[in-house]
Amino acid sequence: MIVLDTHVLVWLDGGTGELGDEAATRIDHEFATDNVAVSAISFWEVAMLVAKGRLEISRPLDLWWDELLEAGICEVPVDGRIGVRAAELPDFHGDPADRLIVATALSAGSALVTADQRILGWRQPLQVVDAKK
Numbered sequence: 001m002i003v004l005d006t007h008v009l010v011w012l013d014g015g016t017g018e019l020g021d022e023a024a025t026r027i028d029h030e031f032a033t034d035n036v037a038v039s040a041i042s043f044w045e046v047a048m049l050v051a052k053g054r055l056e057i058s059r060p061l062d063l064w065w066d067e068l069l070e071a072g073i074c075e076v077p078v079d080g081r082i083g084v085r086a087a088e089l090p091d092f093h094g095d096p097a098d099r100l101i102v103a104t105a106l107s108a109g110s111a112l113v114t115a116d117q118r119i120l121g122w123r124q125p126l127q128v129v130d131a132k133k
Contacts, residue, residue: 001036001037002026002030002035002036002110003038003039003112003113004027004073004112005101005114005116005119005131006046007116008023008027008114008115009038009073010046013068018132020131023132023133031072034072036072036073036074037076037108038068038073038075038076039078039100039101040075040078041078041100041104042101043061043075044097076104076108078104081107082107083100083103085103085107086103087099089102092122092124093118098119102119105126106125106126110127111129112126112127112128112129113131114129114131115131
C-alpha cells in the first residue's frame, strides 16, 4: 500500500503532469491492486484550500470525494493511534496535517508519495516515493 500526500492526490485527480514517471508508475501499480490510500486529513486540507480560494476543484467537494473513493482510493481515518504517533514524530516540523499524513503512512507500514522537501529530507524510518521522479 502507498499513501498519497495531499498535493499528490490533487495532481493525480487533475492530471496536471506534475507527477514523475516513476511515481506515476508506482501509483498505477498500486491502483491495480486497490492499495492506494489517503489520510482523511487530506480531504480537510483540500476543502480548506478551496474555501480560501487557493485551489479550484471543478465540482462540489462532496461529489469529488465520492468519486475518488469510487475510483478506488482508500480513505484512512485519523484515529487516536495516528494522532499520538503524529505528536511523537521526532525532529519533524510543526505542520499538523503533514504530521498526520506521515503518521498515517508509518502506522500502515506504507510508503508516502510526496514532493514535500521537508518530508523527503526527514531522517527517520519513513519509506518515501519522490512524486517528482
